[in-house]
Amino acid sequence: ESFCILSNFFHFWQNKFCLGFLEVTPERKFYHASHRPHLLARSHPQNQRPRHSLLETNQKIMLSSSPSSPRLGSPSSSRSVTETVNGSHNFTIKGYSLAKGIGVGKHIASDNFTVGGYQWAIYFYPDGKNPEDNSTYVSVFIALASEGTDVRALFELTLLDQSGAGKHKVHSHFDRSLESGPYTLKYRGSMWGYKRFFRRNMLESSVFLKDDCLKINCTVGVVVSAIDCSRLHSIHVPESDIGAHFGMLLENEECSDVTFIVSGEKFHAHKLVLAARSPVFETDFFDGMDEDNPEIVITDMEPKVFKALLHYIYRDTLVEDEDFLASTSSCTPSLSDTFAAKLLAASEKYALPRLRLMCESVLCRDISVDSVANILALADRYHASDLKSVCLKFAAENLVAVMRSDGFEYLKENCPLLQSELLKTVAGCEEEFSGGGKSRSVWAQFSDGGDTNDRSVRQQTWENGG
Structure with a gap:
């Protein structure tokens, strides 16, 4: 109540929180404090609740505090929030024709990039990753490049259309998250991707290859869980101006x-x-x-x-x-x-x-x-x-x-x-x-x-x- 009086004195609009707090707090000490409504009236009359409203509140508090009624503490709550921390990386591969022939299972790696507290890298296999395919396909994978155990994430690999038509080739795990859930990478070096990402002879005559250059975008969504203990009432503080x-x-x-x-x-x-x-x-x-x-x-x-x-x-x-x-x-x-x-x-x-x-x-x-x-x-x-x-x-x-x-x-x-x-x-x-x-x-x-x-x-x- 003292804070409420102070709030009224300085014309804080937040005093509505104080008045609501006085009515819902079941502790007896606020029953004694509520005998001082004249202080509220004296400090800011137009914000005083009707006296009968405060008296009704007092009666409710007295009943809830009587020996025959069990005393209940203030209710508490919490919630678990599971969401993804998303980030993306653009990987440009110049000189595609020069990269061909490096061998099946050998890759070109992007720089490491950070999403969700972990480092990642894109691996492009010009001659494919699977020996059985005999270099028929190019392969693209996303790899966990930092230490981690059972890192759960969603992925999307996109081969960008360089004609300007916007018809990109997209392999997305995000679209299937409800069906299969996030993918789990067990340790550093674990990968997710496609051995048969694109047939190589089709790639070399497509809009995805321009000036001997390929562009791959990778989006990673790292799954994180946390307990949200946000307060019932909060006041937004704007950025510094x-x-x-x-x-x-x-x-x-x-x-x-x-x-x-x-x-x-x-x-x-x-x-x-x-x-x-x-x-x-x-x-x-x-x-x-x-x-x-x-x-x-x-x-x-x-x-x-x-x-x-x-x-x-x-x-x-x-x-x-x-x-x-x-x-x-x-x-x-x-x-x-x-x-x-x-x-x-x-x-x-x-x-x-x-x-x-x-x-x-x-x-x-x-x-x-x-x-x-x-x-x-x-x-x-x-x-x-x-x-x-x-x-x-x-x-x-x-x-x-x-x-x-x-x-x-x-x-x-x-x-x-x-x-x-x-x-x-x-x-x-x-x-x-x-x-x-x-x-x-x-x-x-x-x-x-x-x-x-x-x-x-x-x-x-x-x-x-x-």
């Missing part, structure tokens, strides 16, 4: 106390906000710069990039800009001239590690044989360690092709230390590949200039999408 409010502060320029001039364009901001987000701004405003100086000239940044920098500082999100998300492989004269590269430089200048990671993520999407050397040099210049690691690994795994790119010549002439790091990564990859039984050494490719056929298989046969 602090970024939106700070963004309005930037847009409205209210109470701004510093102005930045970038190529003649003015940007109004707030010193405390900038200092709280960036240690560089904190030092500039309160340690090394005249605090009374209301204008600061920025000479090493474009207005558009500086605006994106302020957008991140206030909203903690990337600006929605087509130039920012544009591919680095477009007609841009230089990688360093792209919007993402310029914002990466700004994140380094003002010590904004989260913004740097966001820019790294955007640049990472466009890593290719032709661009990796330039992106590697950019990552090294601005201390983008995660992006640098990805570039080194990609370059090591596709070394011969990368060595023939224009960007590699730039590395040789201007970044000798990076070239040394690349060789160390190549050596590490060689150990990994030899441990996995690879027939061709990456280091051998580097030493003899590369085998074109072998490079084609490595570069064209495997491409994964997560």
